Amino acid sequence: MLNEKLKRLCNVGLRGSTLASKFLLVFFLARLLSPAELGLFGLLSATIGYSLYILGFDFYTFSTREILKVPKSQRGSILKNQASIFLVLYIIALPLLSIVFIKGLLPWKYAAWFFTLVVLEHLTQELGRLLIAVSEQLAASIILFLRQGIWPILAVAAMSFSKDLRTLDFILAAWCIGATFALLLGVFILFRAGLSGWSAKVDWQWILRGLKVSSALLVATLAIRGVLTLDRYWVQSLSGFEVLGAYVLFISIGNALMSFLDAGVFSFVYPELIKAWHSRDIPKFRAELAKLAGQTTIVSALFFGIALLAIEPLLHWLGKDLYITYQSIFPWTLLATTLYGVGMIPHYALYAMGYDRSIIYSHLLSLPLFTASAWLSSNYSATLAVPISVCGTFLFILLWKSASLFLLRYEISSQNASNTAKA
Structure with a gap:
């Protein structure tokens, strides 16, 4: 019982810290960056956030319920199906997202950061949702903290000590590093979960049914x-x-x-x-x-x-x-x-x-x-x-x-x- 209470306390603490970090990041960027750079960061962040819905198609609203219906031995097949539809959506959506650069809505110099962050954010978001669905809330909160909570603190601290680091590129690099660590941890936890069923064929009928539900x-x-x-x-x-x-x-x-x-x-x-x-x-x-x-x-x-x-x-x-x-x-x-x-x-x-x-x-x-x-x-x-x-x-x-x-x-x-x- 004590262990469970400690886990819950850690879970609340991590999520609270993540919220506080996100809340304070914009204030410090407003002080350390120019208003134009802050505006561009806000534009990039909003576009990345919107792109996640296009890449994910809200498919989790279907797959989360489905994965809870099957035993652990079959959950690998569910994740394989989900990975397959995400791959198809990536092939379709990522080229379409380049329109924001082709039309001049965002500068081309940030295209590499943009596409890297879109993929990292989507994968870590889906891993977090999966862990919550299988009652690994603490692991999901740790991933969320790595993805959104710790890197802003470290980045702002570094920018406060070094004027050379007060650039939008440094912020985006720090974001990528945080998301990468979150992704690696999520994959490690998923690997250790011992899920099986990966050898099953991709069930496209199941995927189509999921797309109808989520769309x-x-x-x-x-x-x-x-x-x-x-x-x-x-x-x-x-x-x-x-x-x-x-x-x-x-x-x-x-x-x-x-x-x-x-x-x-x-x-x-x-x-x-x-x-x-x-x-x-x-x-x-x-x-x-x-x-x-x-x-x-x-x-x-x-x-x-x-x-x-x-x-x-x-x-x-x-x-x-x-x-x-x-x-x-x-x-x-x-x-x-x-x-x-x-x-x-x-x-x-x-x-x-x-x-x-x-x-x-x-x-x-x-x-x-x-x-x-x-x-x-x-x-x-x-x-x-x-x-x-x-x-x-x-x-x-x-x-x-x-x-x-x-x-x-x-x-x-x-x-x-x-x-x-x-x-």
Whole structure:
């Protein structure tokens, strides 16, 4: 029992350290790099993050359930199937991703870093998901810490002591080294797991079935993540890389709210929501939903207030006038991420109840809504067009999901009342 508690404590500590490291990295880069370099780093990071969905096709949503259905002796065949579809997706997707360089959206000098990081990040991400699925949470957290937590600390420390290292190339090299160590450790752990079944033939029928399952949610995921990738490209096209650097800094502060909510609220409450709904324990479901709403609202309100108070002294500490000049962007990015966080209340309720259709529709509509809004508002303010449009998009998603949940609960209440009357 003590050993299990120690593992859980280490797991929470590693994930907390990773979140803190990611949160602080952008602050120190804003101090040590030029705003234009920070903007380019944000653009590269967002594009790499978006590319992972294309490479992975959200196939894990199918394979994770499948691998838990079979004994250890057959899991190698599942992983072989998954590796086969990933190879096909790499052959198709990696050449297509070069469009961002061919069209001049990203400089060619960073192409090698980009493709290396896309592959490393995807493989380590899939290994982490696999380890979580087979109840190796601590190993998954160690890999995550190597992939996202330790290298920023070491890189910032080195840059603080040596001005020659204060370059974007050094940051990307450190990222590659961290991801490589994470990948090697993941492969070692997988090798030691003693999985068998590797000699089985690739089951393409199984793969096609998995693609059908994963593709439904993938399109919606690509749409909502598209908003959080296209926004950076739009800011850069309207105002240049320096203003993009300010936008990346401000949106990163807001995104810290989601990290806190994920780690401190959502990961604890939404599994209980699912259990309560599937056991048809409606009073418990309502109690858990109320807990989710209350904790999310309190954390979001506190974060919003503290961030508004802290932003000015923080910007003075960074010592870059450009960030102060464009401080007007910050309230909008903060409001956008707050709306996104609050929108997860109806999101998790709908997800727990198995009503994915409302979630998918709202995400599909978000990208064209953002595009139209940014295009129209850019005629009035090049600086605020994108953050205001992101804000409006997340407000729309919040209202859509809330209305869907309200109508669904009304429909269920009406059905229950009708069934009671018949009885």
